[in-house]
Amino acid sequence: MPKNLKTAARRKASVRRNLRKVAEAGRPRLSVFRSSKHIYAQVIDDVNGHTLAAASSNEKDLRSKTGADTAAATAVGKLIAERASKAGVKNVVFDRGSYIYHGRVKALAEGAREGGLNF
Structure with a gap:
């Protein structure tokens, strides 16, 4: 396994453990x-194994020139917060996976907080 994949797998395991x-x-x-x-x-509700709400920059109403910028990530964060509140969820745990909390991941988290999710 290449070194960068080992590092990402280690980081992801560390995040999941925490x-x-x-x-x-x-x-x-x-x-x-x-x-x-x-x-x-x-x-995601891990106890029952169900997805409660989902959003992406690939959806029709969010599709713009590109989904690979912080503006699109903020919009996705606000949309996921809105859909989660419709599903009755206010408190969540943020799972960034193997991604560093920077750039688009940080913008999505801030958009979700603006939308009303607590983490």
């Missing part, structure tokens, strides 16, 4: 996936 420590019983997690062109977010 999430298990922080997560309360029944507290869903806000999972983020960042590709080169888009950003995706899901609110």
